[in-house]
Amino acid sequence: MQKTQQIKYNRAGQKVVSPEYLLFEAPRQKQFMTGSEVVKEAVKRASVDASVSYPITPQSEAAHLIGELWAEGYVGVYFRGESEFSVMSQLAGCSMAGGRAITTTSGPGTLRAMENFPMWAGSRLPLQLVLMARGVNSPLTIQPDNLEVSFLLDTGCMIWHAETAQELFDMILAGFVVAEQPDVHVPLITVIDGFFISHTREAVMLPPDDIALPPYNPYISPIPPIDMEMPPGRFLRDPFVMKSNYTSYATHASWQFEVRAAIERSRPYIRKYLKGLVEEFGDPEGEILFIASGTAAAQAKEATQMLIHDEGIKARVLRLKTVRPFPAKEIEEAVKGVKYVFIPEFNVVGWLEREVRNVLYGKTNVPIIGSPKVAGGMTMPPEIIVEEVLRILGKEVKHVP
Amino acid sequence: MAHFQQLEVQLKPADYRSDIEPTWCPGCGDFSVVAACTKAFSELKLPPENIVQVSGIGCSSRAPLFMKSYSVHTLHGRALPVAVGIKLANPNLTVIVQTGDGDLFSIGSGHNPHAARRNIDLTVICMDNQIYGLTKNQVSPTSREGLYGSLTPYGTIDKPLNPIATMLAYGATFVAQTYSGNPKHMTEVIKQAIVHRGFSFVNVLSPCPTFNRVDTFKYYKSRTKDINKELGHDPTDYSKALELAFHDLDHYYDPNAPVPIGIFFKKETETYHDRVNAVKARYKAVDKPTPELIQSFVDACKPKAI
Numbered sequence: 001m002q003k004t005q006q007i008k009y010n011r012a013g014q015k016v017v018s019p020e021y022l023l024f025e026a027p028r029q030k031q032f033m034t035g036s037e038v039v040k041e042a043v044k045r046a047s048v049d050a051s052v053s054y055p056i057t058p059q060s061e062a063a064h065l066i067g068e069l070w071a072e073g074y075v076g077v078y079f080r081g082e083s084e085f086s087v088m089s090q091l092a093g094c095s096m097a098g099g100r101a102i103t104t105t106s107g108p109g110t111l112r113a114m115e116n117f118p119m120w121a122g123s124r125l126p127l128q129l130v131l132m133a134r135g136v137n138s139p140l141t142i143q144p145d146n147l148e149v150s151f152l153l154d155t156g157c158m159i160w161h162a163e164t165a166q167e168l169f170d171m172i173l174a175g176f177v178v179a180e181q182p183d184v185h186v187p188l189i190t191v192i193d194g195f196f197i198s199h200t201r202e203a204v205m206l207p208p209d210d211i212a213l214p215p216y217n218p219y220i221s222p223i224p225p226i227d228m229e230m231p232p233g234r235f236l237r238d239p240f241v242m243k244s245n246y247t248s249y250a251t252h253a254s255w256q257f258e259v260r261a262a263i264e265r266s267r268p269y270i271r272k273y274l275k276g277l278v279e280e281f282g283d284p285e286g287e288i289l290f291i292a293s294g295t296a297a298a299q300a301k302e303a304t305q306m307l308i309h310d311e312g313i314k315a316r317v318l319r320l321k322t323v324r325p326f327p328a329k330e331i332e333e334a335v336k337g338v339k340y341v342f343i344p345e346f347n348v349v350g351w352l353e354r355e356v357r358n359v360l361y362g363k364t365n366v367p368i369i370g371s372p373k374v375a376g377g378m379t380m381p382p383e384i385i386v387e388e389v390l391r392i393l394g395k396e397v398k399h400v401p
Numbered sequence: 402m403a404h405f406q407q408l409e410v411q412l413k414p415a416d417y418r419s420d421i422e423p424t425w426c427p428g429c430g431d432f433s434v435v436a437a438c439t440k441a442f443s444e445l446k447l448p449p450e451n452i453v454q455v456s457g458i459g460c461s462s463r464a465p466l467f468m469k470s471y472s473v474h475t476l477h478g479r480a481l482p483v484a485v486g487i488k489l490a491n492p493n494l495t496v497i498v499q500t501g502d503g504d505l506f507s508i509g510s511g512h513n514p515h516a517a518r519r520n521i522d523l524t525v526i527c528m529d530n531q532i533y534g535l536t537k538n539q540v541s542p543t544s545r546e547g548l549y550g551s552l553t554p555y556g557t558i559d560k561p562l563n564p565i566a567t568m569l570a571y572g573a574t575f576v577a578q579t580y581s582g583n584p585k586h587m588t589e590v591i592k593q594a595i596v597h598r599g600f601s602f603v604n605v606l607s608p609c610p611t612f613n614r615v616d617t618f619k620y621y622k623s624r625t626k627d628i629n630k631e632l633g634h635d636p637t638d639y640s641k642a643l644e645l646a647f648h649d650l651d652h653y654y655d656p657n658a659p660v661p662i663g664i665f666f667k668k669e670t671e672t673y674h675d676r677v678n679a680v681k682a683r684y685k686a687v688d689k690p691t692p693e694l695i696q697s698f699v700d701a702c703k704p705k706a707i
Contacts, residue, residue, distance in 0.1 A: 053552045054508075055536035056477075064551035071554035080552045082542065083478065083508035108476065112508075140458070140474070 007215070010047040012074045014212035019177040023170060023273060026207035033204060035197035038165040039104065039130055040065035041206055042172035043075065047215040049099030050077035052090045057142050058194040059104040059132040066102070084109035088116035088129075095125040098218035100176060102127070106194055107134035107141075110148045114155075120187040121156025121259050124223050126179035126216070127187045129157075130172065132194035133294075135347070135376065143377020144195045146294065149323065150351035156259045157187040158266060159324040160274075161293040166204045167321075168192050174273035176213060182220045184266045186259060191323075193295040193346060222262075263325050270322055277327035279319040280334070283308055286316030287339040288389055291331060291356055293320040296344045296380060303344075303385035311390065323352070328359040335360065340392060341368045344385055348375040404598055405495050407446040414439040417449060419469045425460060430581030430607030430618070431528050435467050437587040438497075438526070442470075445592060447495055454497045455484040457509060460535045461501035461528035461607070478509025481516050484523050492674050495595060498525040503533050506542040506562050517571035517600050519673045524594045524601045529564060530609035531616050538612040545653040548615060561653065565665055566646035568602040569639070575601035576642065577664040578649070580625050581608065582618050586662060593664065599672050606660065624652055626659035634663065642666035 010016055017026070022045065033041070039062040043051070051070070053063035070078030077094065081087035084105050094101040105113065110131060120127055131152075135145025152159060158179065162168040171190050179188040192198065270277055282304040290300035297319040307315040318334045320327055335341055343353045353370030360368065372388050374380045390397045417439035425431050442452065452470035456462035458477035465472030475483045480500045488496045505513065505527050516523065531548065533539040540550035542562040549556045568576050575597040579587040587605060594601035606625075608617050628634040634645060642665040651658035680686075687694065
């Protein structure tokens with residue numbers, strides 16, 4: 001890797017520290033704040049160059065707070081777009097010009113911006129989108145639901161799913177570190193379940209705000225930022241579909257694979273900076289296995305404790321921190337010796353169930369139950385998870401939700 | 402005979418109200434837009450089942466909920482294209498777009514020029530409060546310079562968009578501005594906009610008492626000036642209309658400048674459907690093809706040699 005001059009302070013005058021120090025070693029203090037406020041605290045320590053915003057519930061507050069950081073001098077550029085489609089395009093421009101950029105959106109805004117996400121990935125822009133999921137459908141909903149994630153799975157972006165505000169804070173910081181590795185260098189979508197995390201307060205441990213990540217170095221990009229003459233960089237200037245005489249179909253095809261391969265190469269960095277792609281919880285011998293992510297995993301953890309302590313049923317949770325890259329090996333390991341796999345989800349299609357079935361196809365005979373599924377703003381009390389397990393096991397249902 | 406369907410017996414304005422109670426903040430300018438619309442419907446004797454009101458997302462876009470007509474509450478910024486689709490499929494309907502400054506000039510602005518230049522027979526009512534209310538206080542494209550919004554920490558530094566001049570330039574054939582504090586004027590303007598055959602645009606200055614503390618009823622009260630009655634503006638003169646429209650936002654910068662309300666431009670010309678019908682006539686199109694006609698097409702496709 002090219003050695004660049006080490007700088008001591010970023011533009012806001014914060015001391016530049018190593019990602020390892022910021023994430024794992026710096027002393028932390030307890031704060032009580034909402035998910036939206038946590039986004040502000042993370043961006044404050046991430047030496048962010050640019051952010052573009054557009055209002056949509058429930059992310060408007062986070063976007064507003066990033067604007068306050070700009071006013072305080074922590075964020076270099078802050079711009080108000082006119083629709084998510086322009087926001088994501090403008091953000092791509094910020095990244096192509098060499099900046100570290102972040103934005104936030106929710107629900108329908110994500111789909112309005114959709115055309116940009118494969119473009120981000122194909123252009124290898126290490127952008128970060130904090131997605132405060134709210135669901136997409138008609139009649140319109142302003143409720144917690146993470147249906148939009150299913151549309152993002154094949155865009156070529158990394159997708160991480162945070163369970164708590166604390167994890168969101170760490171994921172935003174670790175996200176830039178992983179996404180900007182020269183051999184990864186793809187965009188990252190950091191998902192939280194809107195309202196459940198964005199609008200509720202919880203205790204979070206934060207490092208001091210006078211230290212920050214090293215600023216982004218655009219010269220480590222796998223696509224030369226200035227010299228666009230050689231493929232595949234050239235296709236940014238000469239779209240291959242229209243001008244395939246400049247870039248061969250083979251180059252285009254291999255580039256599609258390369259983008260996906262780049263996501264796969266993020267695994268060792270995720271193991272280092274997120275402490276693994278998955279988190280295991282509960283009885284290691286558990287014969288009931290919940291595979292879940294985000295808020296659904298938090299509810300599954302509650303249900304696991306109720307099953308262990310109230311019902312005497314051995315249960316455990318495999319919580320996925322990342323959906324892209326998908327922790328297939330970890331899931332294959334986890335289902336060994338398990339009687340039932342349950343996949344609780346906050347959406348109607350069950351995108352996580354589909355993904356899990358896909359990787360386990362032909363590899364196990366364990367029944368996979370995509371339940372309970374709640375959607376459109378319903379909550380998932382742990383009681384209904386417990387009830388579902390007892391029903392499948394043919395036991396008496398004592399818990400009444 | 403009007404070009405839209407009319408009832409034989411006039412309904413009262415209250416008959417056009419639905420049983421849904423408005424959820425707007427007390428003092429919102431949009432209340433009087435609903436009142437003016439229902440009054441206009443009543444006076445024009447419009448059958449409620451023949452009205453379709455289309456809205457996007459935002460405070461203003463809730464207006465159709467509070468009225469008794471067919472209505473579509475569609476995606477943010479997409480009210481206009483959905484309305485175009487409805488009008489294309491059934492030109493006999495009276496299609497009204499109830500929208501706001503964010504919907505029409507920010508996220509959905511790409512649709513305006515094309516609906517206007519094609520002169521599709523729609524009535525677009527823009528409740529312009531110069532702010533995003535539903536998402537809790539963000540500036541809109543029509544916000545004056547310096548107005549505070551949650552995504553513009555130092556206030557907006559952008560020049561506001563001029564809705565009247567923009568729509569005139571796009572080729573709208575009816576462009577007017579009215580004000581929520583003057584229900585009589587607003588009713589008259591909305592009536593004329595619905596009667597107008599072609600693309601009608603009505604910008605309603607509709608103050609937001611919750612978030613916009615600058616462009617208030619008090620602010621507009623002494624400033625509005627009727628361009629037709631007080632300034633003698635002739636709405637058939639396009640260049641005069643444009644000239645007047647260029648001074649629409651003068652009051653943002655000059656405390657003595659008036660806020661012009663009234664009809665800027667009005668010209669009946671051929672609509673999109675007129676042009677479609679002309680094409681049909683040119684190629685002798687029929688609405689109900691006879692079996693003989695269909696057979697003649699089939700025969701024409703048969704290879705001659707066989």
